Amino acid sequence: MIEVRGLTKDYGSFRAVDDLSFQVKDGEVVGFLGPNGAGKTTTIRVLTGFHPASSGTVRINGYDVVQDSLLVRSTLGYLPEQIPLYGDLRVQEYLSYRAGLKGLGGKERRREVEAVMEAAGVTEMRRRLCSQVSRGYRQRVGLADALLGSPKLLVLDEPTSGLDPNQRRKVRDLVRSLKEQHTILFSSHILSDVEDVCDRILLIHRGKLRAAGTLDELNLELGGEELRFRVEAQSQEVAALMQELLPGVEGSLDEEKGWTRASYRIPPHASVDSEALSLTLGKAFFQKGRPLSELWIHRPSLEETFFALTQDREVAP
Amino acid sequence: MSSVPKIHHRLGILFKRELFGLLVSPITYLVFTLFFFFRAFEVQTLIESFAGGGSPSRFAYYFLASPSTQFAVVVIPPILTMRLLAEEKRSGSLELLMTAPVRDWEVVVAKWGATWLLFALLWVPSFLQILVLMRPGYLGASLPMGQLFAGYLGLFLVGSLLLAVGLFTSSLTENVLLASLTSLLAGLGLLVVPPMLAEKLGGSSFSQLSVDSSIGQTLLAQFQVVRHLGSWFFRGLIDTGQLVFYASTTALFLFLTVRSLESRKWR
Numbered sequence: 157m158i159e160v161r162g163l164t165k166d167y168g169s170f171r172a173v174d175d176l177s178f179q180v181k182d183g184e185v186v187g188f189l190g191p192n193g194a195g196k197t198t199t200i201r202v203l204t205g206f207h208p209a210s211s212g213t214v215r216i217n218g219y220d221v222v223q224d225s226l227l228v229r230s231t232l233g234y235l236p237e238q239i240p241l242y243g244d245l246r247v248q249e250y251l252s253y254r255a256g257l258k259g260l261g262g263k264e265r266r267r268e269v270e271a272v273m274e275a276a277g278v279t280e281m282r283r284r285l286c287s288q289v290s291r292g293y294r295q296r297v298g299l300a301d302a303l304l305g306s307p308k309l310l311v312l313d314e315p316t317s318g319l320d321p322n323q324r325r326k327v328r329d330l331v332r333s334l335k336e337q338h339t340i341l342f343s344s345h346i347l348s349d350v351e352d353v354c355d356r357i358l359l360i361h362r363g364k365l366r367a368a369g370t371l372d373e374l375n376l377e378l379g380g381e382e383l384r385f386r387v388e389a390q391s392q393e394v395a396a397l398m399q400e401l402l403p404g405v406e407g408s409l410d411e412e413k414g415w416t417r418a419s420y421r422i423p424p425h426a427s428v429d430s431e432a433l434s435l436t437l438g439k440a441f442f443q444k445g446r447p448l449s450e451l452w453i454h455r456p457s458l459e460e461t462f463f464a465l466t467q468d469r470e471v472a473p
Numbered sequence: 474m475s476s477v478p479k480i481h482h483r484l485g486i487l488f489k490r491e492l493f494g495l496l497v498s499p500i501t502y503l504v505f506t507l508f509f510f511f512r513a514f515e516v517q518t519l520i521e522s523f524a525g526g527g528s529p530s531r532f533a534y535y536f537l538a539s540p541s542t543q544f545a546v547v548v549i550p551p552i553l554t555m556r557l558l559a560e561e562k563r564s565g566s567l568e569l570l571m572t573a574p575v576r577d578w579e580v581v582v583a584k585w586g587a588t589w590l591l592f593a594l595l596w597v598p599s600f601l602q603i604l605v606l607m608r609p610g611y612l613g614a615s616l617p618m619g620q621l622f623a624g625y626l627g628l629f630l631v632g633s634l635l636l637a638v639g640l641f642t643s644s645l646t647e648n649v650l651l652a653s654l655t656s657l658l659a660g661l662g663l664l665v666v667p668p669m670l671a672e673k674l675g676g677s678s679f680s681q682l683s684v685d686s687s688i689g690q691t692l693l694a695q696f697q698v699v700r701h702l703g704s705w706f707f708r709g710l711i712d713t714g715q716l717v718f719y720a721s722t723t724a725l726f727l728f729l730t731v732r733s734l735e736s737r738k739w740r
Contacts, residue, residue, distance in 0.1 A: 201568075204572040205571075205572060206568055206571055206572050206737070207737065207738060208738050226477045226574045226575075226576070227477055227574075229572055229573060229574040230477045230478070230574040232572075234569070234572050236565065236568050236569060236572075238565045239569075240564040240565040240566035240568075240569060241566075242490075242494070242566065244493075244494055244497045244498070245493075253486065253490050254573070256482075256486035257478075257483065257486050257487070257570075257573040257574070257575060258478065258573060258574065259477065259478025259479075259482065259483075259574065261482065301569075
């Protein structure tokens with residue numbers, strides 16, 4: 157659906173996007189994640205044909221965004237970060253105008269406007285002037301606009317930013333309900349939204365792709381899971397047993413009043429099943445008559461991953 | 474997959490949107506009201522001064538070349554065009570517009586076309602006045618329709634050019650006020666500078682200019698908008714050279730506007 161190769165975009169001497177390559181497959185919902193100023197909006201503007209790339213190519217649905225610009229634009233629904241509605245039009249008039257621009261006419265146009273108003277939940281606002289709708293509704297009107305003509309691809313630039321928690325949840329639910337019919341590129345810096353909605357994540361920072369994959373894959377990339385437990389045993393005893401179960405891994409052990417608090421990081425790509433490991437561990441201590449009082453597998457949250465990957469130091473690939 | 478809409482469909486949609494935007498703007502009504510108000514006084518004065526008899530051709534000339542006409546030609550185009558692109562740039566709606574399946578030039582032409590239609594509407598009441606005046610018992614003479622047609626044509630042509638200039642300045646900035654003042658200055662400059670230059674260069678009057686053969690002065694003569702109106706169009710004379718001048722300069726400024734819109738792509 158989206159194929160970006162070696163995309164670079166310079167604004168004067170400032171390089172906003174640097175040799176970015178990624179793919180989005182049909183039917184995927186991909187989170188486009190990065191801190192403010194990472195190059196998300198710039199990338200999206202190239203995707204939507206608003207700005208051309210300095211170098212590199214972008215193909216959408218097999219069409220080049222520069223060569224076949226009109227064709228690409230007519231298959232794409234776009235929600236920009238700022239949603240500038242025409243204040244002198246009513247919601248329905250605005251959507252009808254946009255539907256016309258997208259080539260819908262006559263009955264089809266009216267039907268489509270009704271359908272997207274319904275889908276985005278703005279039907280009750282249809283007679284309201286665009287200049288008088290609240291921020292949350294603006295977002296929905298923008299989303300309704302993006303849905304006009306049922307484009308295969310939806311590009312949503314920060315659809316949840318600036319909304320209150322209730323509105324955010326509604327927009328998230330809406331986006332989730334669109335998963336079935338659309339491929340979605342969902343840009344955001346709000347991690348919980350991305351975690352909630354997206355199948356896969358592209359993380360960019362300073363114009364470069366820092367990581368790509370499912371949330372689990374990103375976690376693995378970052379250093380994997382951590383096994384934490386507390387057992388009534390000497391630290392040497394714990395270390396000896398762990399050496400058998402996880403050879404070569406140094407954990408941190410903390411002994412206190414006959415109990416040891418242990419933490420072992422499972423190395424990424426170690427192909428260790430953390431669930432199975434924790435079971436084996438539990439059984440082994442039980443057989444030795446050493447009761448465990450705590451045992452859990454800690455997975456880094458998206459927030460930790462995000463933080464780790466967007467620090468200025470280079471992250472090892 | 475939806476296909477790309479047809480060009481006339483896109484132009485129609487854009488044109489209607491712009492016309493609607495202009496028609497719901499209070500500024501449009503303010504300007505129109507002011508114009509009609511002064512125009513009414515002028516025409517009344519004009520009728521009174523011709524009541525004792527006078528040539529219909531002179532009446533037509535003054536009817537066309539009144540101060541309110543000059544006001545309308547110079548001041549109204551910048552007011553109609555100032556918001557068209559500057560506002561879209563400021564609010565960011567340009568991004569939504571240009572990511573819809575429409576070409577840059579279609580947006581420019583549709584916007585210009587909508588302002589042109591509105592500008593043309595300005596003259597509808599004055600045309601009705603002519604019809605009334607020609608009825609028996611009013612002016613007592615039939616007016617020279619050919620001369621009036623040429624006069625209106627001249628006004629529309631100069632209007633076309635100044636609307637294109639206004640659209641161009643609107644594309645240069647996000648500041649609506651700056652856009653209107655710049656195009657007002659450009660319009661005034663176009664009317665005032667060529668006669669002044671002609672005066673300075675040749676010390677010659679306008680009528681002499683046209684027979685002077687030096688390239689600079691021939692070129693300068695092309696830009697004598699005031700003279701085009703006063704000595705030609707309002708007197709019922711249509712010169713194809715002038716038609717070409719207005720058509721090509723209007724096209725030039727529309728082209729510059731398109732390039733200015735496209736400049737977002739080179740930055």
